[in-house]
Amino acid sequence: MTDTPRKIATRDAYGKALVRLGEVNPDVVVLDADLSKSTRTHWFAEKFPERFFQMGVAEADMMGTAAGLAASGKIPFASSFAIFASGRAYDQVRQTAGYGKLNMKIGASHGGITVGEDGASHQSIEDVALMRVIPGMTVIVPADAAETEQAVFAAARHEGPVYIRTGRSAVPVLFDDGYEFEIGKAxxxxxxxxxxxxxxxxxxxxxxxxxxxxxxxxxxxxxxxxxxxxxxxxxxxxxxxxxxxxxxxxxxxxxxxxxxxxxxxxxxxxxxxxxxxxxxxxxxxxxxxxxxxxxxxxxxxxxxxxxxxxxxxxxxx
Amino acid sequence: MTKEETRELQRIAQHIRLGIVKSIAAAGSGHPGGSLSVADIMATLYFKVMRIDSKNPKWPDRDRFVMSKGHAAPALYATLAEAGFIPKEELLTLRQFNSRLQGHPSMRHVPGVEMSTGSLGQGLSAANGMAIAAKLDKRPTRVYVIIGDGEVQEGQIWEASMTSVHQKLDNLMVFLDHNGLQIDGKIVDVKSFTDPAARWRAFGWHVLEIDGHDVQAIYSACEEGKATSGRPTLVVAHTVKGKGVPFMENAVDWHGKAPSQEQEEEAINHIKRSLA
Missing domain, CATH: 3.40.50.920 (Rossmann fold)
Structure with a gap:
C-alpha cells in the first residue's frame, strides 16, 4: 500500500503492460478494433507494428482472428471497449475462446458507468456476467495500475482464455511496484x-x-x-x-x-x-x-x- | 494430375460419401446434403493438396483446414478417417454420448480438427488468424476453408473477407460450397445472393469459378491459388447439395435429416455401384 494520491487509469496501465510484455514474450500479439488510441494498444502498435493487427470496426472478426492466432501458438490480446468485447462479440468469444479453450486474452477497457458522457450504449454493466458464465473463462477486474500490469502478465502465463476489464477514468494508485497479483487470490x-x-x-x-x-x-x-x-x-x-x-x-x-x-x-x-x-x-x-x-x-x-x-x-x- | 490420380481422388470422395451416409444413419440425425456436396473438395484437399501428417497432427508446418460450415462435420470426420487421423469404425459413434465426434466439429476432441465451428460465419476469421500466424512465423503453411452459400448471410464472413485482403493473405484459400440451398429453401428465396464471384472480386480477392465436383478443376484451382501472391483466393465451387445420392440431390429436405435404414441401403448401394 502507498499513500501517494497519484491517479492512473487502468486502461493506461493495460497499454503500458502490453508493451513490457511484448518486450519479453515474442508470442504476444495485439489486436484492436479501431479503438487503439482509447484502449491504449497504440503504444504496443508503435513499438511492435509487425505484431499489432488493426481489425477495423469489426469486433466479431477480431475475436475470430485472435482465435486462429491462438490456435497457432500465439498469445493474442484482443482489445476493445468492454461493451463490444463482451456483448458484440459474445458468440465468437464463447465458441472459440471458451469452447475451444483457446489461449486468447480479451482486454476490455471502458468498463462500467464511469465511461461517463458516452451514455448507456457504451456503458458496459453486463460484461462480467456474460464472461463469467462461459465455462473455463477467467475474469479479472483490476483495481489500480500496478494490479492491471500484474494481471496482464498473469494472463499471459495462464494457459486459457482470460477477460481483463479496465476503466476509462483515472483511479488512485493503491499498490506499489512490489505488489504481486495471483489469479484467484483475494x-x-x-x-x-x-x-x-x-x-x-x-x-x-x-x-x-x-x-x-x-x-x-x-x-x-x-x-x-x-x-x-x-x-x-x-x-x-x-x-x-x-x-x-x-x-x-x-x-x-x-x-x-x-x-x-x-x-x-x-x-x-x-x-x-x-x-x-x-x-x-x-x-x-x-x-x-x-x-x-x-x-x-x-x-x-x-x-x-x-x-x-x-x-x-x-x-x- | 494423371488419370490414375484423378480416378483415385474420385474413389476417395465416394468413400467419404459412404462415411457420411453411414455415420449420419447411425446417428439418426445430422446434415447429409451439405456434407455430400463438399466430398470432392475434401478428397482433393486431403489427398492431393494439403501438407499434413496424420501421425503428427500438430506438426507446426502443416497446412490447416477449417470447416466453417460446421454442420458438414460428417464430411470432415469421414475425410479424417480416410486420412488416418481417426479410426474408420469411430464414424459410427457420430453424435452419440461420450463420442469424440460431436454434432459439430470440436478442436478439443478430434485430432485434425483445427477450429471448433458450428455457429456459422466464424471460420474464415479463424483461418485469417492462422494465415497471419504462419506469415509471422515464416512457415510454409497454407490455410484452406470451406464456407457455405447460406453461411455468407452472416455478416462476419464479410468482415473477415475484408481482413483477408487487407492482410494480403495469399496463403489462404476459401472454397464457397455454392449448392444453392439452405434449411428454409432456395438461397435466392431466403435472401438474394447473385454472382458471388463479382462480390468477392469487388472485395479485392483473386476469384475462380469451378465445378465443385471436378477433382481436376479443384486441384488446378489450388495450384492457381498457390501461384497467386499478395491476395487470397476464393473459389466459387458450383456444387449439388446431396451429390452422389440421387434421392438427396437438390432436395432441400435433406439439409438436416438422417436416412431411414432402407434409404441408407439405397444410398450405399448407389455409391458402391460407382466404385465397382
Whole structure:
C-alpha cells in the first residue's frame, strides 16, 4: 500500500503492460478494433507494428482472428471497449475462446458507468456476467495500475482464455511496484471484524472511503479486493463470512451476474450470512460525469457504508 | 494430375460419401446434403493438396483446414478417417454420448480438427488468424476453408473477407460450397445472393469459378491459388447439395435429416455401384 494520491487509469496501465510484455514474450500479439488510441494498444502498435493487427470496426472478426492466432501458438490480446468485447462479440468469444479453450486474452477497457458522457450504449454493466458464465473463462477486474500490469502478465502465463476489464477514468494508485497479483487470490487491504466489503475495480477506493466512514461510527470494516471474479476466492469469502458475519459487495456492474452474485453463490452454499450488493440495480446508465453517475446510482463510499450497516443489522435475523 | 490420380481422388470422395451416409444413419440425425456436396473438395484437399501428417497432427508446418460450415462435420470426420487421423469404425459413434465426434466439429476432441465451428460465419476469421500466424512465423503453411452459400448471410464472413485482403493473405484459400440451398429453401428465396464471384472480386480477392465436383478443376484451382501472391483466393465451387445420392440431390429436405435404414441401403448401394 502507498499513500501517494497519484491517479492512473487502468486502461493506461493495460497499454503500458502490453508493451513490457511484448518486450519479453515474442508470442504476444495485439489486436484492436479501431479503438487503439482509447484502449491504449497504440503504444504496443508503435513499438511492435509487425505484431499489432488493426481489425477495423469489426469486433466479431477480431475475436475470430485472435482465435486462429491462438490456435497457432500465439498469445493474442484482443482489445476493445468492454461493451463490444463482451456483448458484440459474445458468440465468437464463447465458441472459440471458451469452447475451444483457446489461449486468447480479451482486454476490455471502458468498463462500467464511469465511461461517463458516452451514455448507456457504451456503458458496459453486463460484461462480467456474460464472461463469467462461459465455462473455463477467467475474469479479472483490476483495481489500480500496478494490479492491471500484474494481471496482464498473469494472463499471459495462464494457459486459457482470460477477460481483463479496465476503466476509462483515472483511479488512485493503491499498490506499489512490489505488489504481486495471483489469479484467484483475494487481497485484504484493510482489516476489520464487524463486516467485510468485497469489491473490485474502481469500487475499491469507494470501499476504503466507506471503511473510514464506518470507523468514525465505531464499525470496523474489512475490505477485500476481489480482482479475480472467476475463479472466485471462495476460501476468502467464507473466511469473511465466518469472521465478520456480514458482507457488502461493491462493483461497477449490474448486481445481477457479477461480483455480488458470485459472492452470494459462495455464501449461500457454504456459509450463509447477510449480503448487501452495491452496483447497478437492473437499469441502464446515462450520460453524465463519472462522479455524478456514481452518486445517481448509489455507488459512493457513503452508499457502501449504509449498506454495511444494513447488513450488520440483519445478522441473526 | 494423371488419370490414375484423378480416378483415385474420385474413389476417395465416394468413400467419404459412404462415411457420411453411414455415420449420419447411425446417428439418426445430422446434415447429409451439405456434407455430400463438399466430398470432392475434401478428397482433393486431403489427398492431393494439403501438407499434413496424420501421425503428427500438430506438426507446426502443416497446412490447416477449417470447416466453417460446421454442420458438414460428417464430411470432415469421414475425410479424417480416410486420412488416418481417426479410426474408420469411430464414424459410427457420430453424435452419440461420450463420442469424440460431436454434432459439430470440436478442436478439443478430434485430432485434425483445427477450429471448433458450428455457429456459422466464424471460420474464415479463424483461418485469417492462422494465415497471419504462419506469415509471422515464416512457415510454409497454407490455410484452406470451406464456407457455405447460406453461411455468407452472416455478416462476419464479410468482415473477415475484408481482413483477408487487407492482410494480403495469399496463403489462404476459401472454397464457397455454392449448392444453392439452405434449411428454409432456395438461397435466392431466403435472401438474394447473385454472382458471388463479382462480390468477392469487388472485395479485392483473386476469384475462380469451378465445378465443385471436378477433382481436376479443384486441384488446378489450388495450384492457381498457390501461384497467386499478395491476395487470397476464393473459389466459387458450383456444387449439388446431396451429390452422389440421387434421392438427396437438390432436395432441400435433406439439409438436416438422417436416412431411414432402407434409404441408407439405397444410398450405399448407389455409391458402391460407382466404385465397382
Amino acid at each position: 487481497v485484504p487491504i484493510r482489516d476489520g471484524k464487524d463486516v467485510t466489503i468485497i469489491a473490485c475495480g474502481v469500487m475499491i477506493s469507494a470501499s476504503l472511503e466507506a471503511a473510514e466512514i464506518l470507523s468514525e461510527r465505531g464499525v470496523l470494516a474489512r475490505v477485500l479486493n476481489m480482482a479475480t471474479i472467476k475463479p472466485i476466492d471462495a476460501d476468502a469469502v467464507v473466511a469473511a463470512a465466518k469472521e465478520t458475519g456480514a458482507i457488502v459487495t461493491a462493483e461497477e456492474h449490474s448486481i445481477i451476474g457479477g461480483l455480488g452474485s458470485a459472492v452470494c453463490e459462495v455464501t449461500s452454499e457454504l456459509c450463509p450470512v447477510p449480503v448487501e450488493r452495491i452496483g447497478i440495480r437492473d437499469v441502464f446508465g446515462q450520460s453524465g460525469k463519472p462522479d455524478e453517475l456514481m452518486k445517481a446510482y448509489c455507488m459512493t463510499g457513503e452508499d457502501i457504508a449504509q449498506a454495511a450497516l444494513r447488513a450488520i443489522e440483519r445478522i441473526g435475523t
